Amino acid sequence: MQVLVIGAGVIGLAVARAAARRGHEVIVAEAAGAIGTGISSRNSEVMHGGMYYPTGSLRARHCVAGRRLLYAFCASHGVPHRKCGKLIVATDAAELDKIEALAAQGRANGVEGLELIGGNAAREMEPELSCIGALHSPETGIVDGHAYMLAMRGDLEDAGGAIAFNTPVTGASRTGGQWSVSFGGSDGGEFEFDAIVNCAGLSAQAVARTIADYPASRVPRQVLAKGNYFGFAGKPAFARLIYPTPMPGGLGVHVTLDLAGRMRFGPDVEWITREHYDVDPARAAIFYARIRTYWPGLPDGSLAPDYAGIRPKLTGPGEPAADFMIDAPAQHGLPGLVQMFGIESPGLTSSLSLAEEVAGYLES
Numbered sequence: 001m002q003v004l005v006i007g008a009g010v011i012g013l014a015v016a017r018a019a020a021r022r023g024h025e026v027i028v029a030e031a032a033g034a035i036g037t038g039i040s041s042r043n044s045e046v047m048h049g050g051m052y053y054p055t056g057s058l059r060a061r062h063c064v065a066g067r068r069l070l071y072a073f074c075a076s077h078g079v080p081h082r083k084c085g086k087l088i089v090a091t092d093a094a095e096l097d098k099i100e101a102l103a104a105q106g107r108a109n110g111v112e113g114l115e116l117i118g119g120n121a122a123r124e125m126e127p128e129l130s131c132i133g134a135l136h137s138p139e140t141g142i143v144d145g146h147a148y149m150l151a152m153r154g155d156l157e158d159a160g161g162a163i164a165f166n167t168p169v170t171g172a173s174r175t176g177g178q179w180s181v182s183f184g185g186s187d188g189g190e191f192e193f194d195a196i197v198n199c200a201g202l203s204a205q206a207v208a209r210t211i212a213d214y215p216a217s218r219v220p221r222q223v224l225a226k227g228n229y230f231g232f233a234g235k236p237a238f239a240r241l242i243y244p245t246p247m248p249g250g251l252g253v254h255v256t257l258d259l260a261g262r263m264r265f266g267p268d269v270e271w272i273t274r275e276h277y278d279v280d281p282a283r284a285a286i287f288y289a290r291i292r293t294y295w296p297g298l299p300d301g302s303l304a305p306d307y308a309g310i311r312p313k314l315t316g317p318g319e320p321a322a323d324f325m326i327d328a329p330a331q332h333g334l335p336g337l338v339q340m341f342g343i344e345s346p347g348l349t350s351s352l353s354l355a356e357e358v359a360g361y362l363e364s
């Protein structure tokens with residue numbers, strides 16, 4: 001089949017790679033001039049364990065399966081990564097209940113090695129930490145997201161696939177048993193495909209609305225939840241990722257580490273109505289207060305605004321978190337069309353597993 005994948009973020013690249021390795025002719029159309037310039041370059045680069053998501057959900061299933069695939073992929077493709085482990089810390093009795101519930105959910109989701117430990121044991125692992133208990137996830141790690149995407153691009157091209165940059169998809173309609181797709185950009189025009197996978201991230205809903213035969217009523221609401229990061233100027237205080245218990249809309253302002261050993265904090269949750277990436281320095285006050293609940297030693301003046309990313313959510317403040325949404329031919333009835341909506345965290349971790357599921361729908 002001739003397959004068009006829309007978007008060269010981590011999801012589009014993983015889907016394109018999986019489809020090309022199954023023998024399809026794959027073209028990725030990317031509006032920007034390079035891979036991974038969207039959500040995929042504005043995240044925490046954490047390979048999540050998989051304990052946060054309701055058992056049986058797509059997020060739970062693909063996070064656990066995707067993480068295992070991702071570690072294997074990093075090892076076989078020389079992608080820099082580190083299985084550094086993570087502690088989710090409880091600072092009061094209510095939070096102890098929360099980490100116990102997370103441990104139970106994680107075990108039900110198949111997350112390996114989870115262990116509830118006391119405050120002293122946590123401090124033996126991370127002496128700067130203040131907590132009365134913690135959930136240790138030894139399988140959580142960090143990855144160089146850009147190197148991962150470059151390696152997937154290499155696999156895609158080795159399997160005969162190609163990426164067309166500066167080529168936004170502007171519309172599609174079903175004619176004569178095929179998809180006729182229009183493209184903007186200097187090489188624009190109209191081309192035919194057997195199948196289309198919409199992996200346009202923050203533009204997934206906008207792209208879906210340009211697909212003539214896809215009912216507008218199926219396009220889900222999009223809610224933007226910005227996550228701001230603050231960099232830490234100083235020697236990292238922790239060797240592992242340190243997370244508070246989750247907050248509505250996100251996982252809480254946590255300690256993230258990059259592969260160079262730098263420490264930063266975030267992301268918080270800022271509900272926005274327009275895409276923008278400014279980090280308001282005034283938010284530092286909330287960061288200091290939150291971080292000091294588990295790291296009282298955070299020095300004054302050590303945080304500086306860093307970067308921000310936007311979660312493409314399907315539900316808003318006060319509503320239950322939505323699952324990933326994959327709308328495939330079996331659901332909407334249009335052959336060869338797969339739409340992916342709401343692929344927020346843990347999309348990076350889940351990407352290789354999600355890609356296998358989606359590539360399977362192309363053949364059904």
Ligand SMILES: Cc1cc2nc3c(=O)[nH]c(=O)nc-3n(C[C@H](O)[C@H](O)[C@H](O)COP(=O)(O)OP(=O)(O)OC[C@H]3O[C@@H](n4cnc5c(N)ncnc54)[C@H](O)[C@@H]3O)c2cc1C
Pocket residue numbers: 006007008009010011012013029030031032035036037038039040041042043044045046047048167168169170199200201202203204207226227228267308309310311312343344345346347348349350
């Ligand atoms: C703050 C934050 C922190 C996160 N942390 C983690 C984490 O630690 N671990 C984890 O597993 N996940 C994390 N995630 C989630 C993860 O980053 C995303 O799930 C993933 O990057 C989504 O990738 P994507 O390919 O769907 O989107 P994108 O990377 O945005 O790719 C979509 C692409 O589509 C292109 N496009 C748009 N419109 C068109 C069009 N009309 N035609 C052609 N191309 C188009 C865009 O240019 C873009 O390149 C985080 C997300 C956020 C926001």
